[in-house]
Amino acid sequence: MNANVQAVKTPLGPRLRALPPVVWMLVVLALVFSITTPQYFALANLRNILVQSSALMILAFAQTLIVLTQGTDLSLGAQASLVTVLWVSLAKAGINIYLAATLSVCATVIVGMCNGLLVSKGKIPPFIATFGMQNVVSSIALLTTAGSSIYFSHYIFQFVTETRFLFVPLPVWIAALMFALTWLLLYRTKFGVNIFGLGGNPEALVLAGVNTVKSYVKVYAYAGFLAGICGLITACRVESGQPVVGMGWEFEAVAATLLGGTSLREGRGGISGTIAGVLLLTVLRNGLNVSGISAMYQNAIIGVIVMLAIVIDAMVRRVRGD
Amino acid sequence: MKKICIILLSAALLITMFTACSTPPASGKASQDSKPPAQSSAAPSAPSSAEPHASSSQASPSQGADIELPTTGIGASISTNLKANEKYTIACIVKNSTNPYMVGCLNGVQKAAEDMGFEAVLMAPSTNDSVEEQVKIMEDLIQKGVDGFVLVPVDTNGIMPGVRKAMEQNIPIATIGTPAAVDTFLRTGVDYTETGRLVGKAVAEKIGGKGEVIILEGPPGAQNAQERLAGIKESFEEFPDIKIVASQTANFKRTEGMQVTENLLQKHKSVSAIIGCNDEMAIGAIQAIKAAGLEGKVTVGGFDGNQDGSSAIYDGSLYISYNTDPFGSSYLAAVYIAQFLNDGTEPPQYFIPFPSEVDKPLITAENVVEYMADIAWWN
Numbered sequence: 001m002n003a004n005v006q007a008v009k010t011p012l013g014p015r016l017r018a019l020p021p022v023v024w025m026l027v028v029l030a031l032v033f034s035i036t037t038p039q040y041f042a043l044a045n046l047r048n049i050l051v052q053s054s055a056l057m058i059l060a061f062a063q064t065l066i067v068l069t070q071g072t073d074l075s076l077g078a079q080a081s082l083v084t085v086l087w088v089s090l091a092k093a094g095i096n097i098y099l100a101a102t103l104s105v106c107a108t109v110i111v112g113m114c115n116g117l118l119v120s121k122g123k124i125p126p127f128i129a130t131f132g133m134q135n136v137v138s139s140i141a142l143l144t145t146a147g148s149s150i151y152f153s154h155y156i157f158q159f160v161t162e163t164r165f166l167f168v169p170l171p172v173w174i175a176a177l178m179f180a181l182t183w184l185l186l187y188r189t190k191f192g193v194n195i196f197g198l199g200g201n202p203e204a205l206v207l208a209g210v211n212t213v214k215s216y217v218k219v220y221a222y223a224g225f226l227a228g229i230c231g232l233i234t235a236c237r238v239e240s241g242q243p244v245v246g247m248g249w250e251f252e253a254v255a256a257t258l259l260g261g262t263s264l265r266e267g268r269g270g271i272s273g274t275i276a277g278v279l280l281l282t283v284l285r286n287g288l289n290v291s292g293i294s295a296m297y298q299n300a301i302i303g304v305i306v307m308l309a310i311v312i313d314a315m316v317r318r319v320r321g322d
Numbered sequence: 323m324k325k326i327c328i329i330l331l332s333a334a335l336l337i338t339m340f341t342a343c344s345t346p347p348a349s350g351k352a353s354q355d356s357k358p359p360a361q362s363s364a365a366p367s368a369p370s371s372a373e374p375h376a377s378s379s380q381a382s383p384s385q386g387a388d389i390e391l392p393t394t395g396i397g398a399s400i401s402t403n404l405k406a407n408e409k410y411t412i413a414c415i416v417k418n419s420t421n422p423y424m425v426g427c428l429n430g431v432q433k434a435a436e437d438m439g440f441e442a443v444l445m446a447p448s449t450n451d452s453v454e455e456q457v458k459i460m461e462d463l464i465q466k467g468v469d470g471f472v473l474v475p476v477d478t479n480g481i482m483p484g485v486r487k488a489m490e491q492n493i494p495i496a497t498i499g500t501p502a503a504v505d506t507f508l509r510t511g512v513d514y515t516e517t518g519r520l521v522g523k524a525v526a527e528k529i530g531g532k533g534e535v536i537i538l539e540g541p542p543g544a545q546n547a548q549e550r551l552a553g554i555k556e557s558f559e560e561f562p563d564i565k566i567v568a569s570q571t572a573n574f575k576r577t578e579g580m581q582v583t584e585n586l587l588q589k590h591k592s593v594s595a596i597i598g599c600n601d602e603m604a605i606g607a608i609q610a611i612k613a614a615g616l617e618g619k620v621t622v623g624g625f626d627g628n629q630d631g632s633s634a635i636y637d638g639s640l641y642i643s644y645n646t647d648p649f650g651s652s653y654l655a656a657v658y659i660a661q662f663l664n665d666g667t668e669p670p671q672y673f674i675p676f677p678s679e680v681d682k683p684l685i686t687a688e689n690v691v692e693y694m695a696d697i698a699w700w701n
Contacts, residue, residue, distance in 0.1 A: 037466065045465045052458050147541075149453075151479040161483060238454050238480040245454050285448075289462035292443040295419050299448050 020261040021313045022276045025305075026283060033287035040290060047169065051161070053282035054171040055080070055233045056252055057275065060260075061182045062226035063253035064274045065219055067262050069198040071126030072254055073220065075115060075133040076227045077246035079108040082141040083231025088241030089144055092152045105228030111137055112224020116217030134250070141243040150241040160236040171233050178229060182271055185222070195219055199268075256281055259309050280309065389670050392657050396650045396677045397697030400433075402657050406440040407664045410469040412656055413443040415459055417476050418450035422628060423648045424474065426699040427498060430652030431472050438660050443468060453480035460484030464491060470507075470659035471495045472652050479503050494662055496655035498648065499546070505672050508658050511651045512683075513675035514546045517625055517644045518553020518599075520684060523560070524642050525595050525623040532563030533594030536586050538579050538603040539571040547574070550599050550625065567593065572603045579606025587614045595621040601631030601643055608639045627685045627693065629700050635690045645683040649699035651676050 034040040059076050066073040083104045090100035111133065118129035144150075163170045186192035194215040197205040205212055234245055259277030262269025284305060288298045393402045414431035416424035428444045435442035443463065447455035453476035460471065464487055471488060473495055475481035485502045488495055494507035501509045525535075537554060540547025551569070558564050568586050572578035579598055587593070587610060596611070598604030604624030611620050617639075624631050627645035634640035654676050661667045677683040685693050694701075 039465055039467060042465065048461055048465055052461070149477045149480060158483075234454060237483060238457060238477075239482050240477065240479040242453060242477065242480055245452065247452070248449050285458070286462050289445065289459050290466045292413075292445070292463075292466070294444055295446045295448045302448075 062223035077249035080246035116220030120216035426648035434656035514549035522554035522557030579603030583610035
């Protein structure tokens with residue numbers, strides 16, 4: 001009996017300490033904001049934060065996978081914008097709205113596959129390949145609507161953002177679902193093992209007889225799929241197609257990934273930390289907005305805190321010796 | 323793997339086909355939509371210029387004149403006798419923090435806060451022109467508990483989730499330039515047709531009611547640009563001897579204004595006037611006129627009354643401009659909101675054009691010194 005208790009108890013201490021530092025920073029920040037603004041800890045505000053983070057959350061999962069393969073996908077934000085525009089314009093052209101959503105997500109999956117081919121077959125560094133793709137994709141998005149935003153009236157947009165299931169809004173559930181899916185893929189399939197392999201030691205993968213081209217294409221295509229889902233949620237959030245809405249999100253996703261403890265160098269890290277990273281960014285932005293701090297200061301404050309978090313993370317790791 | 327590739331590729335083909343075929347029916351459908359069409363959010367705006375709005379039809383020229391405003395003056399000299407009964411919090415959310423027009427809006431609400439005694443919260447998205455972030459800011463501020471919004475929405479429809487949440491809480495919203503897709507508490511800012519009509523008329527009179535005129539238009543998709551153009555053309559109806567020899571877009575940009583004018587001057591050497599639909603294009607036209615050696619022979623008109631435009635009026639190269647006054651517009655909007663919070667006074671109508679003809683918004687050599695010293699919204 002005693003031994004049993006012991007067995008349950010011992011892992012708890014190290015487990016708490018093994019939490020990435022970003023979680024602690026998140027707690028500290030939430031405390032600070034709750035002191036400065038009384039309305040901060042209201043249930044409505046927590047819900048607000050979760051809804052606001054859901055789109056970036058999904059995009060950050062995608063980015064985490066790419067970072068795990070030692071790449072960065074700079075086209076993710078543009079892909080999300082493209083989906084908002086495609087979805088609305090297809091629906092406007094008279095296609096069933098669900099079919100239109102599926103088709104637009106297919107489009108970003110194809111974009112992702114092209115990224116994967118460029119990186120693996122073309123041997124172009126991911127940074128360059130996806131940067132090129134970012135420009136192409138955002139041009140397509142702009143051309144689809146001749147540069148303006150596009151609007152279509154359908155109940156689905158409001159339905160997604162305003163429905164609550166067990167007090168939690170639908171976009172948050174979708175993000176949770178994507179987390180579960182990505183987690184399963186990453187830790188329970190060969191595909192996941194290969195992702196870690198691509199980041200850690202690609203040569204070993206080749207020697208082991210794994211087709212790395214296929215693996216790259218798959219992981220970029222899956223990232224495209226997630227960017228597509230992110231785009232669908234975003235379209236619901238703004239009830240229209242916006243060709244530049246996702247501009248810069250790819251970098252926020254990289255920041256969230258790094259905050260979550262995923263390393264840019266070797267295939268180390270995981271998507272659970274990314275959740276904390278995204279929440280940190282959203283909590284910061286929300287807290288600064290609620291405190292009424294102007295955008296010109298916001299970016300500087302967020303930049304400093306992100307850097308601090310990453311430095312603290314690195315220091316903690318060094319002290320721990322891993 | 324190969325199968326998936328094929329399936330996806332055929333899906334891509336389908337999509338391309340659908341989008342390619344969709345363009346004509348889509349535009350046909352748009353006209354049936356009861357809501358106003360989505361506005362350009364991508365067009366980068368020159369000061370005050372890409373502020374499209376959907377329902378200009380509501381504004382007739384006389385409307386502005388009949389209304390007794392709760393403020394006096396325009397631009398930096400605007401003032402009010404009203405005071406806020408309580409320390410309300412009124413938020414101003416603009417499109418970005420870099421465009422002088424947007425900065426003018428923020429400063430206007432700040433000034434109103436100082437004059438009336440309420441608290442101003444001044445916000446802009448950290449990513450320029452992000453409507454998604456504007457919605458986030460609105461949601462966050464509703465949580466905080468603000469009493470009113472002065473909004474310059476990036477997009478008529480995109481801002482709706484935020485607008486709806488605010489209206490559910492009965493928070494008054496005043497929009498400037500770009501309206502929301504539904505009628506909110508108030509809409510203000512200039513009536514673009516009126517701006518075109520007044521400047522067009524002044525330029526026509528200056529050239530003696532006859533001669534050749536070139537117009538530099540705004541971006542083709544932007545509705546405010548269309549309305550301004552319509553206003554200019556309307557004003558020329560009184561002058562049958564005026565002939566518009568060319569009307570081309572220069573996208574509200576100075577360099578494009580110069581290039582387009584250079585090209586047009588090759589063909590139309592005897593042109594009497596050029597009207598740029600904003601000051602930036604007008605200044606571009608002036609550069610082209612100087613390069614062609616036609617200085618002093620061509621009357622140039624512009625819109626906005628921005629810093630460079632005012633200097634050009636001062637040195638005589640620009641004849642006239644229209645003060646589009648973001649400072650005064652947002653000041654007026656904030657005053658209306660505070661007045662409503664005080665005693666429930668509603669504005670007399672949804673759209674109050676400001677500054678309109680009665681506010682004497684035209685800037686010429688006669689009043690440019692005074693304008694630059696006391697009124698200009700960019701000071």
